[in-house]
Amino acid sequence: MIHLPPSAIGGLLALVALASAPGIARAQADIFSRDTVSGVVDLRLGVADGEPSWTQGGFGKTRFGSDGDGVAGRFKAQADLVWKPRFTWDLGAVVDLQAQPDQTHGVDLGEAYLRYKPVPHGDTRFTARLGLFYPEISLEHSGGAWIPQDTITPSAINSWVGEELKVVGLEGRVVHAFAGQELSATGAVFYYGDTAGSLLAFRGWSFSDLKSSANGHFDLPPLSAFMQPMQPQFTTPVHEIDGRVGWYAQLGWRRHGLSIDLTRYDNGGDRIGADANNEWAWDTRLWNLSATWTIDPDTTLRGQVMSGQSFMGYSTPQIWIDDSFAAGYLLLTRKFGADALSARVDGFQITDNSWQAIDPNRERGWALTAAWRHGLGEHADLLVETLHVWSDNDARPRTGFGARQSQTVVQTALRLKF
Amino acid sequence: MRLLAFILMLLSFGSQALAADLAVTVRDARGAPVKDAVVMLYPASGTPPVRVAGPYRMAQHNIQFDPFVLVVPVGATVSFPNLDNVRHHVYSFSKPHPFELKLYGHDETRTIVFDKPGVIALGCNIHDQMIGFVRVVDTPFAVKTDANGLAVLRGAPGGKASVKVWHPYLKGPGNEIAMPAAVPGSGTGALTISVDLRPPPDHAHGY
Incomplete structure (x- = not known):
């Protein structure tokens, strides 16, 4: 079995581009024109109270945190450079080079895939992609840079999609239009999704716009004494360990004003497979139901619910990690000309089905988000967001904090687009 | 007399x-x-009978079809000028007249003759957000x-x-x-x- 490491994908796409530039009729290819390159620079100011963020070694749910005593302010800058070459009129690629300096690989590939999209000649159209990409589960993210549209911080569900559900795979989609409606069916097989579930089990849900990078890893909050010998203090989100293929399938239906998608994902992991660092192949499966209701041309209500299970390790006699997880949100967005106001309510929980006494992972919580997006012309957006999270996490006392914590983060982001 | x-x-x-x-x-x-x-x-x-006068034009401008809706009589020749610097891949699979036009930037123009009445829904295979319509009328x-x-x-x-x-x-x-x-x-x-x-x-x- 040959697996293409994610780090090789960007190089391969660049090679395809260079090789095809002279080979394909010049008229067909558009490799390096201005139209193929775009980007976003995000300048961020955040103020937070509460415990340290999970990105700083704590159990804090948000990207910004404090030391648990007072309020801390931070500045962050990040960027995405998106390259969309077209090799023929039907075949192109999407490459997102992301810079998130607070990650282990501050500059790395976000997504990199070939896409095949022939012009439809009837009511049924077919598209496909091959490479490193996110399954289309999030209703909040869009564009080549895969950024939340109307808020700074995505919901719990889509924060996790951004952290752990990226895959290296082959995806095909068929969309059939009839009587003012569309039915779609999507299927994919993938590798490099083996560690999905690690962050949910060892940290819990989060609210952050950090996107897993192709080669980087995320540090974990302090592990239990039971887990320390079995798991390193980090997880590699794009990682192939067991050589087994995973899959997902999606059915969608949409008509004027309403769309519904149902996704089944199964990373097919061998839960007793481990690599040299003791990172394990998790067995993680989930259902996701998404719906968008366009109430009127300026008002949209979006919602998702997700429910799944994760298993990791041997049965001794209980499986080391046996979790059930669930989350949901409703997001209402109303546009007023160049402005958009959004309000979101999130609920989330993790049920721990094994080793509760010595390795507790149970969690429950909720969050409220309010965001204002103000368009500053064609090339800039200003966003202001306040996010309040309350959570009860049985692992949290390991860091000296009580299990129940609440936290408020106020952020402003200036997004410069080119 | x-x-x-x-x-x-x-x-x-x-x-x-x-x-x-x-x-x-x-x-x-x-x-x-x-x-x-x-x-x-x-x-x-x-x-x-309809009178074909013209010129009839469905431009691509600022990554949009312009106009959003174009009314033309049966038999009209419609030009599709690309006023953007980027390329567009205009298509329609509407029954009266399916077609596909590969339009490079810099004001390239192609024409289509619409000889049956009906609705021609337009799309661009490169820019999914582009939506336009040609209504071909028989009055x-x-x-x-x-x-x-x-x-x-x-x-x-x-x-x-x-x-x-x-x-x-x-x-x-x-x-x-x-x-x-x-x-x-x-x-x-x-x-x-x-x-x-x-x-x-x-x-x-x-x-």
């Missing part, structure tokens, strides 16, 4: 006196004016509504007629409704039509 000329003159005056304008205002369920609705009139006495009395929801059909023969209103998001079979109308013998008649619109479609997210 003079008498014959006189009679012909009378007849022509008479027929002019029997032609009139019909001002049709289209409003939505909330009473707001509906822009880009195509109002078509079919006189009961028979629909005269000389067809005008789309302006920002005030107003369409004035000029020089229609007086008497009974059928009026059809089409809009891409109108609720109804074929996104169209039809109703009887009366065109006055002279002057300008007025008609207000109320329609139900759906929100614009939410296309499957693509890449």
Whole structure:
């Protein structure tokens, strides 16, 4: 079995581009024109109270945190450079080079895939992609840079999609239009999704716009004494360990004003497979139901619910990690000309089905988000967001904090687009 | 001979006196004016043949189709100039006239002749957000509504007629409704039509 490491994908796409530039009729290819390159620079100011963020070694749910005593302010800058070459009129690629300096690989590939999209000649159209990409589960993210549209911080569900559900795979989609409606069916097989579930089990849900990078890893909050010998203090989100293929399938239906998608994902992991660092192949499966209701041309209500299970390790006699997880949100967005106001309510929980006494992972919580997006012309957006999270996490006392914590983060982001 | 000329003159005056304008205002369920609705009139006495004049143009400008809705008579030649610097891959799979145009930037133009009446829904395979429509009509009395929801059909023969209103998001079979109308013998008649619109479609997210 040959697996293409994610780090090789960007190089391969660049090679395809260079090789095809002279080979394909010049008229067909558009490799390096201005139209193929775009980007976003995000300048961020955040103020937070509460415990340290999970990105700083704590159990804090948000990207910004404090030391648990007072309020801390931070500045962050990040960027995405998106390259969309077209090799023929039907075949192109999407490459997102992301810079998130607070990650282990501050500059790395976000997504990199070939896409095949022939012009439809009837009511049924077919598209496909091959490479490193996110399954289309999030209703909040869009564009080549895969950024939340109307808020700074995505919901719990889509924060996790951004952290752990990226895959290296082959995806095909068929969309059939009839009587003012569309039915779609999507299927994919993938590798490099083996560690999905690690962050949910060892940290819990989060609210952050950090996107897993192709080669980087995320540090974990302090592990239990039971887990320390079995798991390193980090997880590699794009990682192939067991050589087994995973899959997902999606059915969608949409008509004027309403769309519904149902996704089944199964990373097919061998839960007793481990690599040299003791990172394990998790067995993680989930259902996701998404719906968008366009109430009127300026008002949209979006919602998702997700429910799944994760298993990791041997049965001794209980499986080391046996979790059930669930989350949901409703997001209402109303546009007023160049402005958009959004309000979101999130609920989330993790049920721990094994080793509760010595390795507790149970969690429950909720969050409220309010965001204002103000368009500053064609090339800039200003966003202001306040996010309040309350959570009860049985692992949290390991860091000296009580299990129940609440936290408020106020952020402003200036997004410069080119 | 003079008498014959006189009679012909009378007849022509008479027929002019029997032609009139019909001002049709289209409003939505909330009473707001509906822009880009195509109002078509079919006189009961028979629909005269269409007149192809032109030029007819569906541009691509700022990654949008411009205009959003273009009304053309059957047999019209429509040009598709690309006014953007980027390329567009314009297509339609609508039954009256499926086609595909590969348009490089820098003002490249191609033309299509639409020889059957109907609705041509346009898309761009590169820019999914681009949506446009060509309404090919088989009556000389067809005008789309302006920002005030107003369409004035000029020089229609007086008497009974059928009026059809089409809009891409109108609720109804074929996104169209039809109703009887009366065109006055002279002057300008007025008609207000109320329609139900759906929100614009939410296309499957693509890449």
